[in-house]
Amino acid sequence: MQTVVKFSLLIVLFLAAPILYAVPDKTIQAAIPSSMPPYVIEATQSGIILDIINNIYNKNGYRVDFSFLPNHRVAKEFIDKKHALAFGIPNNSSNQDIFYSDAILSFKNVAITLTTNNFEISSPSDMKNMSITAFQNATNFLGEQFKEMALDNLHYEEITNQQHQLTLLLKGRTDVIVLEERIFLYHLKQLKLSAAIKQQFRTHPIFNAAKRYCVFHSAKQRDMFNKGLNTIKQSSEYKDILNKHITVLKS
Secondary structure, eight states, rough: OHHHHHHHHHHHHHHHHHHOOOOOOOOEEEEEOOTTTTTGGGGGSSHHHHHHHHHHHHTTEEEEEEEEEEEHHHHHHHHHSOEEEEEEEOOOOOOTEEEEEEEEEEEEEEEEOOOOOGGSSGGGGGGGOOOOETTTTGGGGGGHHHHHHHHHTTTEEEEEEEHHHHHHTTTTTTTTEEEEHHHHHHHHHTTTOOHHHHTTEEEOOOOOOEEEEEEOHHHHHHHHHHHHHHHHHSSHHHHHHHTTTSSOOOO
């Protein structure tokens, strides 16, 4: 009887072996801000940031499971270690428990006008007598000079619908729109305008660019990510990803 029990136990262990020694699922949990085209397009699980992260991890044999969250929850859930990586957390080098990647890319806010208006804008103060339509909460992100100008400008407004910014400008209902450059180029592509109309826009790069990073709990994961990021930056893949979702205007 004892022999039978031992034999039965061996059979159970043998059958269970593939499960006990199976390679763990190489899935990375990532916290990402909610949809922000062209950087994050939640509906299609794509966008510049997601495409870069997927490119790097897929080449290293990982699958990425993205959680799309409001900005404040991205930081909180990452700090609570519910995710292995996150995007959109400001770089705070004093936090020794967080490992920042190299800069993935930079956000660059710009002022956009129509070429026919011949506006010369080299600083926020140049817009003090113009009607301006900016993205929501722009005065919190674009510096004190811009904020002071906006507060003194009776024709300054902020809206959430960024594609509508372009429509207002084209219809002459505002002199200037202020938004992130690739977000502008994304909505320009979505509007399917003719090449001639696209050339009517003039970009004024009067704001400083802001670098954006991924953050990790593990230096090993960070180093792997940086190596992959550097590899794609040295190839045409990086530029292809950056330009995939936007209109590229001729200089």
